[in-house]
Amino acid sequence: MSVPQRVSIVEVGPRDGLQNEQRTLSPQIRAELIDRLAAAGLTRIEAGSFVSSAVVPQMAHTDEVLALASNPNLRLSALVPNLRGVSAALAAGAKEIAVFAAASETFSKRNINCSIEESLTRYAEVVAEARRHGVITRGYVSCVLGCPYEGDVDSGRVASVAGALLEMGCFEVSLGDTIGVGAPLPARRMVERVARVVPLEKLAAHFHDTYGQALANIFACLEVGVSTVDSSVAGLGGCPFAPGAAGNVATEDVVYMLDRMDVETGVSLDRLLEAGAFVCRQLNRAPASRVALAHAARRGGCDAPLRR
Numbered sequence: 376m377s378v379p380q381r382v383s384i385v386e387v388g389p390r391d392g393l394q395n396e397q398r399t400l401s402p403q404i405r406a407e408l409i410d411r412l413a414a415a416g417l418t419r420i421e422a423g424s425f426v427s428s429a430v431v432p433q434m435a436h437t438d439e440v441l442a443l444a445s446n447p448n449l450r451l452s453a454l455v456p457n458l459r460g461v462s463a464a465l466a467a468g469a470k471e472i473a474v475f476a477a478a479s480e481t482f483s484k485r486n487i488n489c490s491i492e493e494s495l496t497r498y499a500e501v502v503a504e505a506r507r508h509g510v511i512t513r514g515y516v517s518c519v520l521g522c523p524y525e526g527d528v529d530s531g532r533v534a535s536v537a538g539a540l541l542e543m544g545c546f547e548v549s550l551g552d553t554i555g556v557g558a559p560l561p562a563r564r565m566v567e568r569v570a571r572v573v574p575l576e577k578l579a580a581h582f583h584d585t586y587g588q589a590l591a592n593i594f595a596c597l598e599v600g601v602s603t604v605d606s607s608v609a610g611l612g613g614c615p616f617a618p619g620a621a622g623n624v625a626t627e628d629v630v631y632m633l634d635r636m637d638v639e640t641g642v643s644l645d646r647l648l649e650a651g652a653f654v655c656r657q658l659n660r661a662p663a664s665r666v667a668l669a670h671a672a673r674r675g676g677c678d679a680p681l682r683r
């Protein structure tokens with residue numbers, strides 16, 4: 376089996392990463408992080424979310440982040456849970472948003488306080504409203520390989536939620552292993568099942584790395600033909616509604632793996648490592664990226680304190 380010659384990376388660190396860090400960064404620092412990620416060659420970056428700031432305070436002031444980081448060469452996106460969120464995103468000048476559904480009822484309720492069906496009805500309105508203003512919408516399905524509350528998740532359920540997101544007008548569906556419990560063969564079977572309703576070129580792989588399986592899972596998805604991968608600089612973050620879940624796979628680790636396989640990403644690993652060191656200094660933590668740690672060790676020290 377072969378893998379795609381080119382992979383598009385969606386950098387989710389400024390959203391998925393920062394939403395679950397103890398330290399809340401200012402809009403200026405968040406925008407500077409985005410600028411540094413752009414300087415590394417990343418063109419698709421999730422900048423934040425328009426959600427309740429009582430629930431996720433780290434993502435407050437996403438409108439300011441979008442204003443400060445407005446680089447015409449960048450595709451910035453922001454998470455939106457409802458019509459109020461889409462109004463805020465439009466007012467902030469967003470050109471791309473993302474809605475986030477789940478394949479598990481309990482996770483849906485805990486994350487966005489409604490059932491899967493209610494969320495899909497709400498998102499259809501959000502997507503239509505965005506489209507009326509020329510804004511495109513990405514869709515997420517969470518808990519595609521397991522739920523922190525319900526355990527195993529049926530791939531048929533994942534496919535049906537992914538199909539509904541495509542049907543309502545999402546241009547791409549990102550499959551989220553929210554708690555990082557997947558392994559390569561289950562990941563591959565799940566993607567094959569979803570690909571019966573959503574074409575592979577419209578699917579993205581979104582793996583958290585709780586059990587250290589994320590790179591292997593990504594490789595399994597690439598072999599099936601997925602060519603869009605979500606990742607977070609320095610492996611930051613997690614999900615506030617998935618206790619114990621680790622951050623996303625680190626972008627540095629994905630870029631290193633793809634570079635070594637001669638798969639094009641357009642991303643400079645050196646510049647990316649600089650962006651990762653920058654955000655780790657701001658957060659006063661060590662990177663979760665194995666590649667960043669290896670580079671720091673080779674240089675004879677780490678820029679940031681060694682706390683994970």
Ligand code: HMG
Nearest residue numbers: 425426427456459460475486487488515517518551553614
């Ligand atoms: P609710 O309580 O059902 O909503 O929450 P509500 O309409 O009753 O409003 C409650 C409060 O939120 C009110 O404020 C609203 O004004 C406010 P109050 O009157 O109490 O002061 N509110 C808002 N504020 C700002 N922006 C909005 C907005 N809407 C309502 N758009 C709601 C429902 C969805 C709002 C809430 O549950 C929420 O904000 N959840 C956030 C969930 C979240 O951000 N989760 C993390 C992202 S998902 C993820 O990480 C997974 C992913 O990475 C993929 C993967 O890994 O699987 C995407």
Ligand code: MG
Nearest residue numbers: 391551553614
């Ligand atoms: Mg996530």
